[in-house]
Amino acid sequence: MALLGTLSLWVAFLVGLWGAITGFVGGAQGRADLQQSARHATFALFAALLVAVISLEIGIFRHDFSLEYVAAYTSRNLPTFYLWSALYAGQKGSLLFWASVLSFFAMLVQVMTSGRHRVYLPYVAAVTCTVATFFITVMLFAANPFQRMPFVPMDGSGMNPQLQNPGMVFHPPMLYLGYISITIPFAFAISALLTKRLDSDWLVAIRKWTLVSWLFLSIGLLIGMWWAYVELGWGGYWAWDPVENAALLPWLVMTAFLHSVMIQEKRGMLKKWNLALILGAWLLSIFGTFLTRSGVIASVHSFTESPVGYFFAWFLLLAAAASIALYVTRLPLLEAEATLESMVSREASFLFNNLLFIGIAFSVLWGTLFPILSEAFKGTKVTVGPPFFNQVNVPLGLGLLALTGIGPLIAWRRASIPNLKRQFAVPLTSGVFVLLILLVAGIRDVGALMAVSIGGFVLATVIQEFARGARARHRQYGEPTVLALFQLLARNRRRYGGYIVHVAIVLLFVAFAGMSFKTETEATLRPGESAELMGRDGHLYTFTHLGISQYNTLNRYVTAALIEVKRDGKPIGRVRTEKRQHVDALGNKTFEPSTAVGIMSGLRVDLYIVLAGLVNGTEQAVFRFTINPLVWWVWFGGFVLVIGGLIVLWPGGGPPPGTGPRQPRSQAGYAVKLEAVR
Amino acid sequence: MKAGTKFAFGAVLIVGSVGYLMASGIKQTGQYFLTPSELAQRVSADPSFYDLGLKVGAHVVRGTVSKDVATQTLSFHITDGTVSYPVVFKGLPPDTFTDSVEVVVEGRLQHDGVIHATNVLAKCGSRYEAVPKA
Numbered sequence: 001m002a003l004l005g006t007l008s009l010w011v012a013f014l015v016g017l018w019g020a021i022t023g024f025v026g027g028a029q030g031r032a033d034l035q036q037s038a039r040h041a042t043f044a045l046f047a048a049l050l051v052a053v054i055s056l057e058i059g060i061f062r063h064d065f066s067l068e069y070v071a072a073y074t075s076r077n078l079p080t081f082y083l084w085s086a087l088y089a090g091q092k093g094s095l096l097f098w099a100s101v102l103s104f105f106a107m108l109v110q111v112m113t114s115g116r117h118r119v120y121l122p123y124v125a126a127v128t129c130t131v132a133t134f135f136i137t138v139m140l141f142a143a144n145p146f147q148r149m150p151f152v153p154m155d156g157s158g159m160n161p162q163l164q165n166p167g168m169v170f171h172p173p174m175l176y177l178g179y180i181s182i183t184i185p186f187a188f189a190i191s192a193l194l195t196k197r198l199d200s201d202w203l204v205a206i207r208k209w210t211l212v213s214w215l216f217l218s219i220g221l222l223i224g225m226w227w228a229y230v231e232l233g234w235g236g237y238w239a240w241d242p243v244e245n246a247a248l249l250p251w252l253v254m255t256a257f258l259h260s261v262m263i264q265e266k267r268g269m270l271k272k273w274n275l276a277l278i279l280g281a282w283l284l285s286i287f288g289t290f291l292t293r294s295g296v297i298a299s300v301h302s303f304t305e306s307p308v309g310y311f312f313a314w315f316l317l318l319a320a321a322a323s324i325a326l327y328v329t330r331l332p333l334l335e336a337e338a339t340l341e342s343m344v345s346r347e348a349s350f351l352f353n354n355l356l357f358i359g360i361a362f363s364v365l366w367g368t369l370f371p372i373l374s375e376a377f378k379g380t381k382v383t384v385g386p387p388f389f390n391q392v393n394v395p396l397g398l399g400l401l402a403l404t405g406i407g408p409l410i411a412w413r414r415a416s417i418p419n420l421k422r423q424f425a426v427p428l429t430s431g432v433f434v435l436l437i438l439l440v441a442g443i444r445d446v447g448a449l450m451a452v453s454i455g456g457f458v459l460a461t462v463i464q465e466f467a468r469g470a471r472a473r474h475r476q477y478g479e480p481t482v483l484a485l486f487q488l489l490a491r492n493r494r495r496y497g498g499y500i501v502h503v504a505i506v507l508l509f510v511a512f513a514g515m516s517f518k519t520e521t522e523a524t525l526r527p528g529e530s531a532e533l534m535g536r537d538g539h540l541y542t543f544t545h546l547g548i549s550q551y552n553t554l555n556r557y558v559t560a561a562l563i564e565v566k567r568d569g570k571p572i573g574r575v576r577t578e579k580r581q582h583v584d585a586l587g588n589k590t591f592e593p594s595t596a597v598g599i600m601s602g603l604r605v606d607l608y609i610v611l612a613g614l615v616n617g618t619e620q621a622v623f624r625f626t627i628n629p630l631v632w633w634v635w636f637g638g639f640v641l642v643i644g645g646l647i648v649l650w651p652g653g654g655p656p657p658g659t660g661p662r663q664p665r666s667q668a669g670y671a672v673k674l675e676a677v678r
Numbered sequence: 679m680k681a682g683t684k685f686a687f688g689a690v691l692i693v694g695s696v697g698y699l700m701a702s703g704i705k706q707t708g709q710y711f712l713t714p715s716e717l718a719q720r721v722s723a724d725p726s727f728y729d730l731g732l733k734v735g736a737h738v739v740r741g742t743v744s745k746d747v748a749t750q751t752l753s754f755h756i757t758d759g760t761v762s763y764p765v766v767f768k769g770l771p772p773d774t775f776t777d778s779v780e781v782v783v784e785g786r787l788q789h790d791g792v793i794h795a796t797n798v799l800a801k802c803g804s805r806y807e808a809v810p811k812a
Contacts, residue, residue, distance in 0.1 A: 233773070343684045355689055359696035366700060371711060380710060383733055387707040392699040399692075522750060522770065592774050612750075612770040622750060624770055 005055035005146035012048035016133035023126025075158035092145035099135035117205035123191035167227030175220030186282035233595035246288030256357035268337030405458035431457030500644030507637030514630025
């Protein structure tokens with residue numbers, strides 16, 4: 001399998017190189033034969049990489065420990081479920097995974113792109129092949145997943161227990177899919193720059209791709225948060241770790257793009273900005289990969305230092321230089337077709353939204369790189385942590401949340417005073433109302449007050465939009481309310497799906513605000529003893545240690561404590577919390593003990609119980625009890641966000657805007673686009 | 679005033695506040711990240727360096743770790759090969775903490791010469807790689 005694997009990597013390397021050359025040359029000289037060859041190269045590339053992936057998986061499933069990768073990340077007693085994920089549990093395998101998925105997307109875009117967008121395809125093939133070839137180069141010359149062991153060990157080292165969690169089976173591929181799919185919009189951007197076809201055509205071609213990237217990045221981030229929460233045991237879901245930040249950066253830029261692209265479609269403005277966002281998002285995705293693989297920034301998450309980092313650093317530099325040079329030479333072709341007419345317009349609110357997104361992205365990037373920057377410029381390493389990111393991003397995030405409500409209420413071009421009154425009356429009242437309720441309830445945390453009351457405002461804007469839209473349909477077509485709501489959503493997926501995403505953002509912000517009310521205690525308990533903790537939901541929770549059990553299962557020794565939980569004296573259930581010592585097939589310990597957190601999740605609070613250890617091997621145990629408010633709403637908000645994203649993405653639903661002649665713009669923001677009867 | 683000019687004001691306002699928030703954030707929450715030798719140097723040059731929030735990255739000295747489970751106090755020494763400091767930490771160490779790992783200790787150096795840690799991060803070779811067989 002090692003031979004077949006390495007061989008297929010070499011084939012992929014040559015095919016990728018061929019695709020890159022024929023794509024660029026064929027595009028530049030307009031030679032149809034070369035263009036066709038580049039297109040076919042993406043198919044061959046995918047086939048060759050697929051063979052490599054299958055070879056590696058066969059090696060993993062056969063426990064072929066003559067392969068260094070298989071020996072390093074798996075063992076005979078690793079559950080089958082995690083054998084699948086071993087493909088991307090390590091550096092080398094994840095590079096292979098990355099290249100293969102990219103080649104799949106490269107092929108897909110060649111097959112699925114139709115009509116007048118096909119003119120972009122030769123260069124798209126060239127760019128995707130170039131990027132894939134880079135990843136294959138890294139594998140062949142620095143991190144070959146098919147490297148052989150000098151001897152064949154009896155058993156492999158096994159997989160890090162923290163990765164043996166369902167979240168880790170889905171989190172990396174989702175995040176990678178997001179990262180990787182950004183390459184397609186990037187390839188179109190480069191192609192648009194090279195072909196000088198810089199009108200809004202290429203934006204239409206990449207609309208679905210940008211949404212797909214955004215959706216996968218979102219899902220990846222959310223699963224990652226869930227994994228950190230249930231597996232790492234420190235009690236939260238987001239720590240502003242460099243690796244988390246690296247994943248957040250492209251997400252922020254993509255989100256900014258999804259908004260600003262609407263201005264270009266409607267008004268022909270922001271062409272330079274939109275192109276820059278796509279180029280930036282892709283460079284940030286490569287930068288994120290570099291950050292996690294090079295060891296330049298100390299992170300508890302990072303892969304070990306390796307020469308792979310140099311490859312990425314050079315690739316990043318070259319790609320950035322090439323993109324920026326190309327971008328600058330095409331700037332004269334990117335003049336706006338219209339100018340901003342009023343500060344009180346949808347355009348202006350979108351511009352501010354973009355500035356805030358980029359401001360947040362910049363501060364996250366700056367904070368992440370600050371140890372390096374301060375060492376380079378001031379000679380001392382200064383680090384910033386969660387307090388910095390929270391201090392900067394809470395106000396910016398709240399501003400953004402407010403714009404989430406304001407933007408959709410303001411008309412394009414110029415809003416009139418009566419129009420503003422009509423649009424803002426109900427939502428503003430709702431926001432103030434929520435604020436008053438919270439104040440009466442005795443909440444004094446400024447951040448939480450702002451988050452929830454602005455959230456109330458945004459929610460009211462969305463409800464108002466849906467209500468008005470449904471009423472308009474009701475009047476126009478006589479549809480009953482429920483049908484009207486459904487039709488509204490089905491006929492204007494982008495707009496109303498987007499509103500659903502806004503609702504999800506409100507839910508997430510409120511849930512994030514809840515974390516500032518967490519309470520925590522640590523206790524050493526003998527069986528029968530209890531600890532008490534007051535939750536900020538106004539209830540007193542009593543945790544009684546019922547006893548310890550120890551047993552072997554699959555590939556680990558488990559030490560489990562059973563905790564009985566009472567709320568205000570009434571029993572509400574039992575929670576198991578575990579410490580796991582993973583072992584190899586011979587019963588020797590592998591890795592350090594890991595934590596399996598006991599969580600009792602509810603709508604108001606999560607009870608989060610960590611077993612820290614036993615006192616001198618007795619049943620006396622050390623626990624940390626945390627009451628985390630509103631965590632459930634993070635997952636629910638994430639679910640709503642994905643649903644909203646899927647609605648926007650779902651194919652069909654009338655001609656997409658921008659394909660026909662530009663629609664006449666309605667003055668008021670709420671008006672429904674009424675479909676012509678066909 | 680033209681809309682473009684007004685917008686420029688708004689943009690400057692946003693960019694300015696981002697800049698201000700970042701600068702003040704770094705000033706208020708930035709922590710020195712030092713090795714034990716650098717820390718010793720700083721302290722001897724400037725005695726006011728005590729009781730200042732900082733991070734120290736170093737190796738745990740093998741055999742110096744003592745845990746008092748009842749009071750949840752962990753004490754150990756850290757070194758970069760030349761200078762070593764005792765550390766006291768009250769709380770739960772991470773799963774990956776052993777007496778042979780690289781750690782980042784977050785806390786304050788007190789006048790008794792002990793680093794009172796508020797947080798201990800253990801940096802295993804990598805989370806994704808197996809522990810190398812010694």
